[in-house]
Amino acid sequence: EAGVTQFPSHSVIEKGQTVTLRCDPISGHDNLYWYRRVMGKEIKFLLHFVKESKQDESGMPNNRFLAERTGGTYSTLKVQPAELEDSGVYFCASSQGDGRAAFFGQGTRLTVV
């Protein structure tokens, strides 16, 4: 069974550009989460999808971040325009039940220069 897959694994963009991160959850997992780890700090929750609906987006830092999950399958996280402080590792996770253990992807390392 395939795990959670994230694309790309690395991305280097200039300040002001747009970047889109993609996450393919484990098939059949209704719950999809985005997290971010900045500069070796804690892993911070960004948002939670249940199928295609945003269950909780309280962790989204500002309106430059847009997450979608059309059709309840894969999800994208767009940063537009990117700022230097957006650099970090973005993790995606999926699970079968809310609050239960989630399976994580390998993360996308985003560097904004």
Add this chain to the structure above:
Amino acid sequence: AQSVTQPDIHITVSEGASLELRCNYSYGATPYLFWYVQSPGQGLQLLLKYFSGDTLVQGIKGFEAEFKRSQSSFNLRKPSVHWSDAAEYFCAHKLIFGTGTRLQVFP
């Protein structure tokens, strides 16, 4: 606000020594506690979890953790560390993660 504290940023142990990584969480009615490990270049892997029942839980790779409600703790232990255990370890309570503990193992 809920929080998870991992007081040890970096721990170094010798191979074969015992290990305990500390985790404290802010009180919640229902504990959903997890330990994850991230090896270099890898994603986060679940070691073990606790929701209810026996407060001593067994995980993969020989790890165990004990839930102590009175201390709001969920410390991770391993009786004998292997060099391959060198990694970063994260404690989580529901959707909240701690800052992680980096484990270094000397031969």
